[in-house]
Amino acid sequence: MVGSGPGGLAAAVLLAEHGDLRVLVLERHYVAGGLTQTFRRRRHEFEVGVHYVGQVGRPGMALRRIFDGLTDGQLAWSSLGAVHDRVSFDGHEVCFGDDPSRTREALVRFAPTEAAAIDGYLDAVRACVREAPPFLLARAEPRPIDDSRVPFRRFTDPTTTEMLDRLGASPRLAALLAYCSGNYACPPDRSSFAAHAIAAGTYLEGAAYPVGGGSRVAATMARALADRGGAIVIRAGVDAIRVRDGQAVGVRLEDGRELDARLVVSDAGLAATSNLLDAEAPGVGAMREAARTIRPSLAHCALYLGLDRDHAALGLGAANRWDLRVAPADAEAAMAAWLRGDVDRPPYAFVSSPGACDPTWSTRQPDRASVVALFNAPFEPFAAWADGARGRRGPAYEALKARLQAQALAAVLDVAPELEPAIDHVELSTPVSTKTFAGHAHGEVAGLDHTPDRFRYACTPRTAIRGLALAGQDAWLAGVGGAVLGGVAAASYLLRRNLARELLLGRPR
Ligand SMILES: Cc1cc2nc3c(=O)[nH]c(=O)nc-3n(C[C@H](O)[C@H](O)[C@H](O)COP(=O)(O)OP(=O)(O)OC[C@H]3O[C@@H](n4cnc5c(N)ncnc54)[C@H](O)[C@@H]3O)c2cc1C
Secondary structure (H helix, E strand, O other), X not given: OEOOOHHHHHHHHHHHHHOOOOOEEEOOOOOOOHHHOEEEEOOEEEEOOOOOEEOOOOOOOHHHHHHHHHHOOOOOEEEOOOEEEEXXXXXXXXXXXXXXXXXXXXXXXXXXXXXXXHHHHHHHHHHXXXXXXXXXXXXXXXXXXXXXXXXXXXXXXXXXXXXXXHOOOOHHHHHHHHHHHHHHOOOOOOOEHHHHHHHHHHOOOOEEEEOOOOHHHHHHHHHHHHHOOOEEEOOOOEEEEEXXXXXXXXXXXXXXXXXXXXXXXXXXXXXXXXXXXXXXXOXXXXXXXXXXXXXXXXXXXXXXXXXXXXXXXXXOOOOEEEEEOOOHHHHHHHHHHHHHOOOOOOOEEEXXXXXXXXXXXXXXXXXXXXXXEEEEEOOHHHHHHOOOOOOOOOHHHHHHHHHHHHHHHHHHHHHOHHHHHHEEEEEEEOHHHHHHHHOOOOOOOOOEOOOHHHHHHOOOOOOOOEOEEEOOHHHOOOOHHHHHHHHHHHHHHHHOOOHHHHHHHOOOO
């Protein structure tokens, strides 16, 4: 297994359990977990890539059953409550929560003359969520099938903007509905409606956060893997996937050692995986071409605030705040203008304090709170420093970072001035940090861009190399749930067995 993100660990647990295999997970970083890792600075704990997850808050929910099976029920979840997203746009605040009829009412209050478009949108989101699993499972079948004409394509082919237009939404309503494009890091005029609908639909019945923090996702799957005889090795970067006669036969580590394996799974993403393969091997050219065609998703900057009072004292609830100063379709260009220094504020911010709903937070972090603000951003302005060592990227990088940090902080304090007196630690990460810590070459938040092309050329664990599968978000969709489903698809493909169905049914082992 190359990489220990949630998708890789999901595949590892299933292969160890159902494949009668000894599974070894090789992780290049010094912590397992990929983007689900958390980190500490002095007295403060911060979350990287887990703020909220849908379909896990109540036992019996689909994704919850899958997580329960992968962690032997050891991963507990805490609900964000009635509201998980508070979206400020065009002078209104609209709440998205765990009751779909209340969410509908909030949308109708925002756009009173557009009830029909809102109902059409919610119906399309539900239908897309319902039809997505069979589409993914068919793509995990051992033999490729031609699915270019299946009915699900009516959701994958149009962009989000095109679909919302067809449903009769005004540009103003369409902009509000696309607020969550930040979650999959692709603007609505580029994203496939299916990617949008699955991301939005996952949260229609609320959201939850792992009890104990995001790092529990990896810790509980690592435990389940160990109980099944598998192991994770950190600081073990894979330099090449070895292939003989079209069959994966093992890997070569960065230190030159070669390991043999009957099966290889890569959680490193389609582009990085294709770069680990010999360019001349059959099918590798097509993998590289697919990754080039789809392109990486947007990257991001994150502002981390460590606060010296607890969440309740600061009035910080678990709901995320989305402050949209421009429509999501215009955010990428507006963000580029901010990075260039043309304007002094980022055009939007996602502000989150997920620890506010974690019942174990105060035992780990008494009298403290943390806030993370995320700003999706293009990678290019940071590309010059992509290969520089951490802490030694030079004065121009440090100056850019200092400006962005000060302006991002000002933007957060514009919406939450009450935080200022409690700030004890401030830090900004850039897309270069994502490259360093998660191995994403372009700092991408969501792997491959969530465009219609992604559903044509990716969104499958299958590769041209026998015995090699892709796990993680590129095998399906971004998000902890999407990556885990990508891992389930990888194990299903290699073992020729519908493991998603077995996990959903909770079949005894
Ligand atoms: C800022 C941010 C916020 C997010 N918030 C949420 C959220 O609230 N909810 C949600 O559901 N999702 C969220 N996500 C998305 C979610 O974290 C990811 O979609 C998911 O973790 C991806 O999992 P993965 O298994 O595909 O790979 P990753 O987590 O990217 O892990 C891949 C692993 O492979 C390793 N690797 C790569 N190459 C090699 C190699 N050659 N050798 C060895 N190891 C290698 C990497 O070091 C890494 O550990 C967020 C993401 C970001 C960036």
